[in-house]
Amino acid sequence: MNYTAEKYNRFKIEYHSDAPAVGSFYFTSCGETVRELFYLPADEHGVFESFTEGFLEGKLAYGLFDLRVEVRGEGEAVIDDITVSVEKVPEGGTYFIENEILKVGVELVWGGGLSYYEDKRCGIDGLTNMLNHSDTGRLVQQSYYGTGEPPFIKGEFMGNPWVYNPVQGGDRGNKKSKLIDYKAGDGFVWVKCRPRDWGHIGRYTYSYMENKYTIKDDILTVDNKFTDWSGYEHPVTSQEIPAFYTVSYLDNFYFYNGDKPWQNDTLEVRRDLIFWPEDWPRHRFPLKENNTETWCAWVDGDDYGIGLYVPAATRFIAGRYCHDGTKDPAAGPTNYVAPLYMLRLISYKPIEYSYLITSGSLSNIRQRFTENKDFTDNKTFKDYNV
Numbered sequence: 001m002n003y004t005a006e007k008y009n010r011f012k013i014e015y016h017s018d019a020p021a022v023g024s025f026y027f028t029s030c031g032e033t034v035r036e037l038f039y040l041p042a043d044e045h046g047v048f049e050s051f052t053e054g055f056l057e058g059k060l061a062y063g064l065f066d067l068r069v070e071v072r073g074e075g076e077a078v079i080d081d082i083t084v085s086v087e088k089v090p091e092g093g094t095y096f097i098e099n100e101i102l103k104v105g106v107e108l109v110w111g112g113g114l115s116y117y118e119d120k121r122c123g124i125d126g127l128t129n130m131l132n133h134s135d136t137g138r139l140v141q142q143s144y145y146g147t148g149e150p151p152f153i154k155g156e157f158m159g160n161p162w163v164y165n166p167v168q169g170g171d172r173g174n175k176k177s178k179l180i181d182y183k184a185g186d187g188f189v190w191v192k193c194r195p196r197d198w199g200h201i202g203r204y205t206y207s208y209m210e211n212k213y214t215i216k217d218d219i220l221t222v223d224n225k226f227t228d229w230s231g232y233e234h235p236v237t238s239q240e241i242p243a244f245y246t247v248s249y250l251d252n253f254y255f256y257n258g259d260k261p262w263q264n265d266t267l268e269v270r271r272d273l274i275f276w277p278e279d280w281p282r283h284r285f286p287l288k289e290n291n292t293e294t295w296c297a298w299v300d301g302d303d304y305g306i307g308l309y310v311p312a313a314t315r316f317i318a319g320r321y322c323h324d325g326t327k328d329p330a331a332g333p334t335n336y337v338a339p340l341y342m343l344r345l346i347s348y349k350p351i352e353y354s355y356l357i358t359s360g361s362l363s364n365i366r367q368r369f370t371e372n373k374d375f376t377d378n379k380t381f382k383d384y385n386v
Contacts, residue, residue, distance in 0.1 A: 007060040008084035013048045018075020020348040027061040039229040101218045110169035111177035112191025113139030119359040126327045132245040132334040136170030146234040155199020162199025173201035188214040206230035220357040227350045234345040240338035248333035250298040250305040261293035276319030285316040307365035310355040312378035313339030343384040353378045
């Protein structure tokens with residue numbers, strides 16, 4: 001396992017472990033010593049693959065020394081083999097998948113968050129990408145909230161103390177999350193990252209996020225996985241599932257909250273929402289207990305836009321920031337919604353859930369979600385509500 005004479009930007013670890021384990025080693029890159037930290041779930045025949053720190057900047061690692069593995073539980077972890085390689089760095093930072101109807105882009109440089117969604121059938125002048133991506137917080141992405149108690153050291157955001165907050169894109173200082181791995185095929189791309197802590201600048205969290213994006217006809221399916229390996233004790237708290245940002249132009253918020261789900265009953269609409277931290281009750285929309293029609297949409301004045309369906313969501317939070325109606329996806333003004341659920345992050349126990357995105361007229365959005373309402377149930381959320 002001595003690679004002191006070989007340069008690389010990707011490594012593969014084969015191992016067996018009786019319990020979750022955290023490992024590390026050191027390498028040299030551009031004259032500096034860099035520590036590579038990684039997490040290994042319990043597995044009799046485990047395989048872990050990752051790009052090295054600095055991969056997307058074209059940096060190569062040299063040497064692999066002081067390899068250590070610490071078990072988080074009973075038993076032992078053994079590294080059976082390590083292999084290294086040099087992989088091509090993707091150009092542009094955004095990976096696109098598309099078909100005849102949709103073009104979707106994931107931001108590899110920002111943890112694989114969703115940064116681009118285009119409906120090729122849209123005839124609205126200037127409306128191409130419906131999503132806002134002005135900074136690391138403005139993607140369609142995973143984001144979770146955990147402890148604010150020691151040994152965690154609180155961060156800060158907008159003058160407020162900030163809890164443990166892994167964010168897929170990066171932190172409040174636009175420091176990007178680390179790309180761990182990605183794989184692509186016909187109509188899909190899978191991405192794994194190690195997210196930053198939003199309330200700090202330049203600090204990684206002890207967690208991994210994974211997304212699989214799949215397009216079929218006019219629907220995007222997103223499968224999410226979050227694994228916390230901090231060892232912290234987290235409280236049950238309201239979680240974004242996911243955070244979702246659109247261009248300012250799509251400024252009318254629709255959702256359903258009646259007693260007749262999936263029967264084309266009357267929708268609710270909010271046309272004048274403001275910045276979501278202002279007047280919290282006005283921006284929170286609890287859903288009735290038996291309402292399974294848990295989708296929402298941001299649309300324009302003619303009811304054309306983009307919709308998000310997350311089964312098992314219990315409420316929405318939504319608002320508009322610096323509303324000016326721009327169609328520019330890189331602009332500061334944006335619209336936001338997050339379906340919410342009360343969850344506790346549990347170290348070493350992954351959270352997994354899925355959602356759908358589609359676009360078009362409001363009636364078409366609703367019809368597609370109705371046709372696919374049983375694609376998943378996200379019932380495993382209940383395992384984290386304790």
